[in-house]
Amino acid sequence: MIRTRTKSRPNITGGRANDGARFTSAALEKIAERIMKFSEAGETEVEISSTTDALTRFANNTIHQNVAEHTLHISVRAVVDGRTARSATNKTDDESLRRVTAAATRLAKNQPEYPDLLPMFGPQKYNRVARFFSATAAATPQDRARAVTRVCQMAEKNKQTAAGIFSTGEVQSVLVNSKGLFASYKETDAEFSVTVLESNSSGWAKANSPDIREIKPDALAARASLKAADSRSPRELPPGHYTAILEPSAVLDLVGFLFYDFAGTAVLDKRSCFNDRMGKKIFGDNITLWDDVYHPLQAGAPYDGEGFPRQKVLLVDRGVPKNLVYARATAKKMKTKPTGHGFALPNEYGEAPMNLVFAGGDKSVDEMIRSTERGFLVTRLWYIREVDPYAKILTGMTRDGTFLVENGRVAGGIRNFRFNQSILEMLSNVEMLGPAVRAAGEESFEMVVPAMKVRNFHFSEVTKF
Amino acid sequence: MMHDCANWAIETAKLRGATYADARVMDVRQRDISTKNGEVGTLMESETLGIGIRVVASGAWGFASTDRLTREGVQACAAEAVAIAKASALAKREDVALAPEQTYVDTWQNPFLKDPFHIPVERQIDLLLAADKEMRRVKGVTLAEGAMSFRRIDQLFVSSTGSSIHQLKMQSGAGIVATSFSDGEIQKRSYPNSFGGQHTLEGYELIESIDLVGNAQRTGEEAVALHSAAQCPERTSTIILGASQLSLQIHESIGHPIELDRVLGQEANFAGMSFLTVEKLRKLKYGSEIVNVVADARLAHGPGLGTFAYDDEGVPAQCTPIITNGLFTGYLSNRETAAAIGGTRSNGTMRTESWNRLPIIRMTNISLNPGAWKYDELIADTDDAILMETNRSWSIDDRRYHFQFSTEIGWEIKNGKKTRMIKNPSYSGITTEFWNSCDAICSREYWTLWGTPNCGKGQPMQTMGTGHGASPARFRNIKVGVAFAK
Numbered sequence A: 001m002i003r004t005r006t007k008s009r010p011n012i013t014g015g016r017a018n019d020g021a022r023f024t025s026a027a028l029e030k031i032a033e034r035i036m037k038f039s040e041a042g043e044t045e046v047e048i049s050s051t052t053d054a055l056t057r058f059a060n061n062t063i064h065q066n067v068a069e070h071t072l073h074i075s076v077r078a079v080v081d082g083r084t085a086r087s088a089t090n091k092t093d094d095e096s097l098r099r100v101t102a103a104a105t106r107l108a109k110n111q112p113e114y115p116d117l118l119p120m121f122g123p124q125k126y127n128r129v130a131r132f133f134s135a136t137a138a139a140t141p142q143d144r145a146r147a148v149t150r151v152c153q154m155a156e157k158n159k160q161t162a163a164g165i166f167s168t169g170e171v172q173s174v175l176v177n178s179k180g181l182f183a184s185y186k187e188t189d190a191e192f193s194v195t196v197l198e199s200n201s202s203g204w205a206k207a208n209s210p211d212i213r214e215i216k217p218d219a220l221a222a223r224a225s226l227k228a229a230d231s232r233s234p235r236e237l238p239p240g241h242y243t244a245i246l247e248p249s250a251v252l253d254l255v256g257f258l259f260y261d262f263a264g265t266a267v268l269d270k271r272s273c274f275n276d277r278m279g280k281k282i283f284g285d286n287i288t289l290w291d292d293v294y295h296p297l298q299a300g301a302p303y304d305g306e307g308f309p310r311q312k313v314l315l316v317d318r319g320v321p322k323n324l325v326y327a328r329a330t331a332k333k334m335k336t337k338p339t340g341h342g343f344a345l346p347n348e349y350g351e352a353p354m355n356l357v358f359a360g361g362d363k364s365v366d367e368m369i370r371s372t373e374r375g376f377l378v379t380r381l382w383y384i385r386e387v388d389p390y391a392k393i394l395t396g397m398t399r400d401g402t403f404l405v406e407n408g409r410v411a412g413g414i415r416n417f418r419f420n421q422s423i424l425e426m427l428s429n430v431e432m433l434g435p436a437v438r439a440a441g442e443e444s445f446e447m448v449v450p451a452m453k454v455r456n457f458h459f460s461e462v463t464k465f
Numbered sequence B: 001m002m003h004d005c006a007n008w009a010i011e012t013a014k015l016r017g018a019t020y021a022d023a024r025v026m027d028v029r030q031r032d033i034s035t036k037n038g039e040v041g042t043l044m045e046s047e048t049l050g051i052g053i054r055v056v057a058s059g060a061w062g063f064a065s066t067d068r069l070t071r072e073g074v075q076a077c078a079a080e081a082v083a084i085a086k087a088s089a090l091a092k093r094e095d096v097a098l099a100p101e102q103t104y105v106d107t108w109q110n111p112f113l114k115d116p117f118h119i120p121v122e123r124q125i126d127l128l129l130a131a132d133k134e135m136r137r138v139k140g141v142t143l144a145e146g147a148m149s150f151r152r153i154d155q156l157f158v159s160s161t162g163s164s165i166h167q168l169k170m171q172s173g174a175g176i177v178a179t180s181f182s183d184g185e186i187q188k189r190s191y192p193n194s195f196g197g198q199h200t201l202e203g204y205e206l207i208e209s210i211d212l213v214g215n216a217q218r219t220g221e222e223a224v225a226l227h228s229a230a231q232c233p234e235r236t237s238t239i240i241l242g243a244s245q246l247s248l249q250i251h252e253s254i255g256h257p258i259e260l261d262r263v264l265g266q267e268a269n270f271a272g273m274s275f276l277t278v279e280k281l282r283k284l285k286y287g288s289e290i291v292n293v294v295a296d297a298r299l300a301h302g303p304g305l306g307t308f309a310y311d312d313e314g315v316p317a318q319c320t321p322i323i324t325n326g327l328f329t330g331y332l333s334n335r336e337t338a339a340a341i342g343g344t345r346s347n348g349t350m351r352t353e354s355w356n357r358l359p360i361i362r363m364t365n366i367s368l369n370p371g372a373w374k375y376d377e378l379i380a381d382t383d384d385a386i387l388m389e390t391n392r393s394w395s396i397d398d399r400r401y402h403f404q405f406s407t408e409i410g411w412e413i414k415n416g417k418k419t420r421m422i423k424n425p426s427y428s429g430i431t432t433e434f435w436n437s438c439d440a441i442c443s444r445e446y447w448t449l450w451g452t453p454n455c456g457k458g459q460p461m462q463t464m465g466t467g468h469g470a471s472p473a474r475f476r477n478i479k480v481g482v483a484f485a486k
Helices: A025-038 A094-109 A141-157 A217-230 A248-262 A264-268 A328-333 A365-370 B002-015 B071-091 B121-136 B205-209 B212-228 B243-255 B335-340 B375-380 B431-436
Strands: A043-059 A062-080 A083-089 A161-177 A182-197 A202-209 A240-246 A289-291 A313-317 A356-358 A374-388 A393-406 A409-413 A417-422 A430-433 A437-439 A447-449 A452-462 B020-036 B039-057 B060-066 B105-109 B143-159 B164-182 B185-191 B198-200 B235-241 B293-296 B319-324 B366-368 B384-396 B402-414 B417-423 B426-430 B438-441 B448-457 B462-470 B473-480
Touching: A025 A043, A025 A062, A025 A094, A025 A161, A025 A182, A043 A141, A043 B071, A062 A094, A062 A141, A062 B071, A083 A094, A094 B039, A141 A161, A141 A182, A141 A217, A141 B071, A161 A217, A182 A217, A202 A217, A202 A374, A202 A393, A217 A393, A217 A409, A240 A248, A240 A365, A248 A264, A248 A356, A248 A374, A248 A393, A248 A437, A248 A447, A264 A328, A365 A409, A374 A417, A374 A452, A393 B384, A417 B402, A452 B402, B002 B020, B002 B039, B002 B071, B002 B143, B002 B164, B020 B071, B020 B121, B039 B071, B039 B121, B060 B071, B121 B143, B121 B164, B121 B212, B164 B205, B164 B212, B164 B448, B185 B212, B185 B384, B185 B402, B198 B448, B212 B402, B212 B417, B235 B243, B243 B366, B243 B384, B243 B402, B243 B431, B243 B448, B243 B462, B375 B417, B402 B431, B426 B431, B431 B438
Parallel strands: A062 B060, A083 B039, A240 A374, A356 A447, B105 B164, B235 B384, B366 B462
Antiparallel strands: A043 A062, A043 A161, A062 A083, A161 A182, A182 A202, A240 A452, A289 A313, A289 A356, A374 A393, A374 B384, A393 A409, A393 A417, A417 A452, A430 A452, A437 A447, B020 B039, B020 B143, B039 B060, B143 B164, B164 B185, B164 B198, B235 B473, B293 B319, B293 B366, B384 B402, B402 B417, B402 B426, B426 B473, B438 B473, B448 B462
């Protein structure tokens, strides 16, 4: 699968890293202090993260891969006479820290002046978020293996085959600069994803949370198992425009393609689908959308790549795009205020909202099914790519649980479809919304989105299974 | 130091009960530069050094990695890998079995003329800014972008069976993009390819050979001209695909389905499976008789992103016939999957993104062998077709049957002549029907080994560079224009 962008949450703080067990916030701060002493740049910024990740992978009802990694990422940004550049390492000896600091300074010196560069800023106050859970950090390979064993045994019992992952991890990061800014953040992450297969059908379920106690592998596997059984011997139906009932994971992976469009820089660059559309009604009345890192179902640090505090931003109000998000430099260019969504400097993309939260509704998926004369129920989408960046036409496939809905009930599995659908049109055709939930997909990082019943969704071609 | 670390890892793994262990110490250096509308965007250098340790213990796999390369750190990592393997054994159905492989002690480095890390960064920035300026001289270009990236991978592989293989690989890549927004439409053109340009296992000589500045104005002009081009019709048509677009078609509809881990269900939860189930080997008519595809990691194939001397499991680079005169003849395998289907040997496709990732089956250089046609003669031989060049979007189902591609630009071919420009070209189809409709492939002089630097696979996700050689080719009775159909 060729990637256009990272599926995982973009690393707004400038690096990725490791070994939470090895480095506390204080230990990372000491490394940053050493770098500050070595730096001869006019201004210096240091971002360090320490990560531990572990992932147990299973297929054919057995564990076939089981991995753990411990890593450290040290990233130094230097500013010299209005120029800036970055250098990174994972080594902590004095020689390596001197080298990485000197490299950032050398790179900065050897480039044209950066006209939009703003001076670094000093200490900030951040709202507290609590996204580190000891239960997640303490998870062992045995814990994951035991859960996977139960899931595989359930699949065996049902004469099915299970494949998936169970992962846990933690990250501790700090961001400091020579103006006295200090920001520190730590979080944990747990994820379980399962596909259950039969000879001609499959089902899927996935959940992600900072708190492993929120992850229920047995229930997720049971859900995937039921979908595989219910979609057995799928029928082939002709392509066309149908009502689509999209479960939250399917919605997430579609609307995730909008998030770069909400960047002020994307509008300046004229590559956003919101160019010439801000303030105009382009979605239905029932579409309201925020970026909100502080939402209880969201994750991520309360500051951006420069350490600027993140703000809650109303992006779409009852169908009207109202606001964009801005890094500091973008805000200055566009004569507005920064919102705390900037990427680590230097970069060409500026910023993006990474904690999208949709206003949900009160309809359950069952109610959507009961109200549908003829349509498709879609569990999950796959390999979604942008066909037209301004009309915002996306193509992709349904996968792992696609059903015909007829006369208010699920009427069996159907072969998977390719779709070609404008998201702008889709969000104008939403007839029902479910409650917004933390959804996990494969094309976009986690967001808070509802299930949606959408009329006139374009399923353009059908595949062989 | 690399040897010490690897040896500590192997010794500790064996002491802890591993029946097999291998270790990869990798030192990776990278430089990334981008420009946008006359300014520098990204400017970054990075280095990362660490060890990944893979073991079999209690008949199951374990893997752990660390960048703490003290004796204590490496030994702790090896012990963790063994502990993980023993946990894996809780859900074991049968013991891991590996196809046999000899041991090797060797050193290898890909040839390159100019070390890109020794070229002053200001010279590299100046080149991108010069191309940027040329693109923005074209009225209507609203966004000009350029990028270069360089990667130096120094790696040591050591196994408990006695292999010790040191390889040094140098990769370079660059490209430019002109985008034009006008009247509610965004069009773009890229050179020499979209999504990052061209990438090969070469030094800075690659950048000097592709003449970004000399191609910048045309790139900008075509982006603007697309606004007034005719829309690609929705119909069944003959199409001719340019070599870079065909390289992506090979990647998605041949390269991925032949991965044996997919075929055996190991990727079912994420990357998906494959329609190429094992009973189809040497029976399925994958393409027309002129279609010959190889998986070739040897340097003799060219400086592709899938070129190496040994894979990350210590198996030498090989050339495997994948499609032979249209017949499906080979998979991409590793030692475990080769054994699983009764094969005698891995064909050497285990690759890892970096020291902190487990090697998995990846494409090497999956290439369509050249045919006999001169390009001009192919056009002259075509009555009615759409010529499509430079990928804009791509998608294929999780078993690799149904695909849809769109390209940045197209041209109508009428009565043997290239005529008007077509915008928003797209085509779609079923993999085997598509390859069986191929009736002409251009010759070696039009063949390019394209690099795809951003292939994602695995959990946790790994990004890998792959190579795909192709020359322009013609396909009959293909659905076009569905992507924009109302």
